[in-house]
Amino acid sequence: MARIKQAAVIGAGVMGAAIAGHLANAGIRTLLLDIVPNKLTEKEEAKGLTLEDKSVRNRLARTGLERLLKEKPAPLFHKKIAERIEVGNLEDDLARLGEADWVIEAVVENLKIKQDLFSRIEKVWKPGMIVSSNTSGISIRDMVKECSPEFRKHFLGTHFFNPPRYMKLLEIIPTPDTDAAIVEEMKAFAEEGLGKGVVFAKDTPNFIANRIGVYGLAITFQKMLEDGLGPDEVDTVTGRAMGRPKSATFRTLDLVGLDTFIHVSNNVRENVDDPDEKKAFEVPALLQKMVEKGWLGAKSGQGFFKKV
Numbered sequence: 001m002a003r004i005k006q007a008a009v010i011g012a013g014v015m016g017a018a019i020a021g022h023l024a025n026a027g028i029r030t031l032l033l034d035i036v037p038n039k040l041t042e043k044e045e046a047k048g049l050t051l052e053d054k055s056v057r058n059r060l061a062r063t064g065l066e067r068l069l070k071e072k073p074a075p076l077f078h079k080k081i082a083e084r085i086e087v088g089n090l091e092d093d094l095a096r097l098g099e100a101d102w103v104i105e106a107v108v109e110n111l112k113i114k115q116d117l118f119s120r121i122e123k124v125w126k127p128g129m130i131v132s133s134n135t136s137g138i139s140i141r142d143m144v145k146e147c148s149p150e151f152r153k154h155f156l157g158t159h160f161f162n163p164p165r166y167m168k169l170l171e172i173i174p175t176p177d178t179d180a181a182i183v184e185e186m187k188a189f190a191e192e193g194l195g196k197g198v199v200f201a202k203d204t205p206n207f208i209a210n211r212i213g214v215y216g217l218a219i220t221f222q223k224m225l226e227d228g229l230g231p232d233e234v235d236t237v238t239g240r241a242m243g244r245p246k247s248a249t250f251r252t253l254d255l256v257g258l259d260t261f262i263h264v265s266n267n268v269r270e271n272v273d274d275p276d277e278k279k280a281f282e283v284p285a286l287l288q289k290m291v292e293k294g295w296l297g298a299k300s301g302q303g304f305f306k307k308v
């Protein structure tokens with residue numbers, strides 16, 4: 001796909017950094033942006049840095065990029081590929097989004113935050129630029145309902161799975177406003193450029209794969225609590241014993257991020273009518289407590305397991 005040569009990813013967390021990595025694998029130069037931190041780390045303080053210093057302002061995106069060099073399985077085909085990724089922050093570098101052929105949003109799973117971000121992106125948007133969201137299941141249409149019809153024509157959901165280099169599936173979620181040519185272009189690029197298997201999903205809560213997958217995780221979690229089983233026992237049974245990877249149930253939750261899992265569950269619960277489905281997506285108090293303690297999973301170094 002000749003047209004997508006330059007991309008930008010906003011949000012350098014678990015998914016954003018890894019998506020930037022996979023775009024770089026495909027030869028695409030990628031700008032990776034995150035927010036400006038509002039607090040110095042101890043190390044930054046000791047170095048005498050201030051919140052105005054560029055290295056502090058770019059810290060979140062840089063940390064995302066650094067993770068790509070350390071994570072296993074490796075997100076990059078080769079470490080040198082990291083040179084195709086440039087880091088920055090949303091305050092200083094927003095206008096640079098105009099250089100991108102495709103902008104992917106991968107920030108925290110929250111409708112209001114995403115809506116505000118798309119309003120900001122629209123201000124620097126250039127005709128032809130494709131903009132997409134990596135949301136796990138928030139309404140694609142709602143995210144851009146305040147944006148112009150021309151922007152909405154170029155907007156769609158592109159839902160990658162974790163880890164993006166290895167998971168073949170990409171859900172594409174067009175809205176009724178998305179231009180058919182943009183949908184076709186995205187499908188061709190995802191298949192030919194990124195090596196993905198594309199499935200089109202409707203703009204319904206959690207689309208297809210997460211509606212099933214998160215349901216399965218939520219039910220397993222509830223059953224485990226009822227039956228007094230430990231995460232390791234559950235993963236042993238649901239993982240290799242079933243011919244699936246080791247990271248089956250609770251290791252998957254750790255990889256996804258417990259905070260993200262809560263956002264995703266809440267989104268379905270708030271947007272479905274069926275009382276049984278609502279009940280299935282209730283977030284167990286234990287999960288809530290773990291997140292309050294800062295146990296977010298692999299990204300914070302502690303979730304159900306210390307090491308995934």
Ligand code: NAD
Binds near residue numbers: 135
């Ligand atoms: P994450 O918590 O690892 O990272 C979120 C990033 O967003 C952080 O780096 C944070 O600094 C940034 N951020 C927070 N507020 C922001 C704001 N106001 N503006 C810009 N950036 C902001 O989350 P993640 O797991 O990478 O998830 C990102 C998106 O991808 C979510 O929509 C999530 O539902 C979706 N997703 C996650 C997974 C997964 O397995 N974790 C899989 C598929 C899709």
